[in-house]
Structures are given as structure tokens and as C-alpha cells.
Ligand SMILES: NC(=O)C1=CN([C@@H]2O[C@H](COP(=O)(O)OP(=O)(O)OC[C@H]3O[C@@H](n4cnc5c(N)ncnc54)[C@H](OP(=O)(O)O)[C@@H]3O)[C@@H](O)[C@H]2O)C=CC1
């Protein structure tokens with residue numbers, strides 16, 4: 001069995017751990033915050049040993065899966081990378097901060113390993129990344145979520161989420177601005193930027209819409225390859241309206257791809 005350590009014990013981590021059953025991967029440890037041990041045990045069960053960071057381990061896992069917020073990727077993620085353990089993360093927006101980007105890049109180089117970034121709640125990143133080779137002229141990302149997905153974010157200072165009766169633009173600008181201002185809601189903007197034209201050249205628009213049935217993500221791209229538009233309306237994880245189920249599924253898929261004999 002391959003061992004995978006999980007950082008975090010929220011909606012995505014719970015989904016990932018549940019879906020490892022019957023696979024070649026077994027959860028070896030969960031990285032928790034001090035004082036949150038009971039919460040982690042309630043979420044993931046008592047069988048997964050809890051640790052507070054990479055330094056607690058002498059025998060390292062084969063992979064670390066980061067299902068926590070942005071600060072954890074630079075903190076815990078970089079520590080595992082430096083020790084030579086590959087890390088898979090959904091917190092792509094963390095890389096919008098140039099110091100974080102540089103820190104993770106040098107940690108992976110020091111450990112001679114890789115930081116893998118999950119596609120998360122969006123698709124078509126393969127097409128975008130391939131199109132970059134021939135030259136991209138324009139990439140635009142639009143994210144639409146219902147008002148409850150924007151609670152507890154800067155959106156509350158932009159609009160009255162309870163009073164919306166139509167779509168409201170919360171942010172319009174670069175993907176870097178979107179990812180830095182909305183760390184829990186614009187990882188997809190960061191994914192589009194990283195696959196395509198980069199954080200500063202990728203345009204992003206974030207919208208709250210009371211009529212939105214799920215989380216809709218759209219990419220429009222133009223380049224020497226031609227043009228494409230990709231749009232997905234993702235259902236949320238149960239009890240976590242801001243997180244699309246596909247984001248958690250993409251983490252599990254990426255874990256399984258590490259050991260698959262034929263990989264797409
Ligand atoms: N790429 C994509 O499409 C998407 C990416 N994401 C990313 O995935 C992350 C996880 O999403 P989700 O599961 O829905 O979020 P949750 O808020 O449900 O879970 C986050 C978890 O991380 C834990 N955590 C926070 N700080 C630490 C720490 N220092 N050490 C260990 N654990 C910590 C939290 O614990 P505690 O309760 O103690 O705070 C919580 O268990 C998001 O933060 C986001 O960055 C999410 C959705 C889509």
C-alpha cells in the first residue's frame with residue numbers, strides 16, 4: 001500500500017479519505033492544528049494518527065495531500081517538499097502571492113520533488129496549457145456562485161448578499177487580484193492563470209447570483225490554436241456550498257493517477 005498524509009480535516013479532506021477505501025492508497029497521518037484534534041477525529045475517524053507537521057515524522061509518506069487553506073500550503077506543504085515528499089494541493093490561489101510561489105518552487109527544488117496542483121472545480125486546463133505552447137492572446141475566467149457561497153468573504157463589504165435579486169459583480173480584474181482577495185473562492189481563477197497566461201494577464205470576474213443553481217466556472221480563450229469556451233455548473237459538496245464536489249473528486253483522481261499504469 002502507498003501511504004498518503006492529509007493536511008486538513010474539512011469537507012474536501014473527508015471526501016478524499018472516504019474515497020481512498022479499496023484503492024492502493026491508505027491514509028497514514030492527518031496534519032491538524034493544535035487544539036483541533038477532536039474535530040479531526042470526528043471528521044476522519046480515530047484510526048488515522050494525528051500529527052502537527054512534517055517534523056513529527058521519521059518515516060515519510062509517499063504523498064501529502066493538502067486539503068487545508070492557503071497558509072498551510074506554504075507552511076506544511078513546503079516542509080514536506082523540502083524533505084522530498086511530493087505534495088498535491090487544491091489551494092492554487094496561494095501561488096498568486098509571489099513570495100509563496102517562490103518559496104514552494106525552491107522547496108520542491110531543494111527536495112528534488114514536485115508540487116502537484118489539482119484541476120479542482122474546473123476542467124479544460126489541459127487544452128489551455130497546450131494552447132499556451134502556440135501562443136495565447138486572451139484568457140478570461142468568470143466564476144458565478146450563489147450568495148451563500150460568498151459569506152465570510154470580502155463580498156460582504158461589496159454587496160448586501162441577503163438583498164440581491166439579480167447577479168452582482170464582486171470582483172473584476174486580474175486573476176492575481178481575484179485569488180488574493182477571495183482565497184476560498186478563486187482557486188479556479190488561479191488554476192486558469194497557472195495553466196494559461198499567468199496571474200497578471202488572465203482576466204477574472206467573480207459574481208454572486210441568487211438564481212445560480214450551483215458554482216459555474218467559465219473559461220474563454222483565444223490564441224493561435226483557435227478559440228474555446230468551457231463552462232461547468234458544479235454541484236457543491238454537501239454542507240459546504242462554496243466548494244464544488246468536482247474539486248474533491250479531482251484530488252482523489254490525481255492521487256489514483258500517481259499509481260495508475262496508464263495515465264491520461
Ligand atoms: N481548486 C479548487 O477548485 C478548490 C480549492 N479549494 C481549496 O481547498 C481547501 C479546502 O476546502 P474545504 O475542505 O472545502 O475547506 P474547509 O474549510 O471545509 O476545510 C479546511 C480544513 O483545513 C484545516 N486547517 C486550517 N488550518 C490548518 C492548519 N494550520 N493545519 C491543519 N489543518 C488546517 C481546517 O481546520 P480548522 O477547522 O481547525 O480550521 C479545516 O479542517 C480550501 O481552503 C481551498 O483553498 C476549495 C474548493 C475548490
Ligand SMILES: O=C([O-])CC(=O)C(=O)O
Nearest residue numbers: 185186187188215243244
Ligand atoms: O469549488 C469551487 O467551485 C471553486 C472554488 O471554491 C475556488 O475556486 O476556490
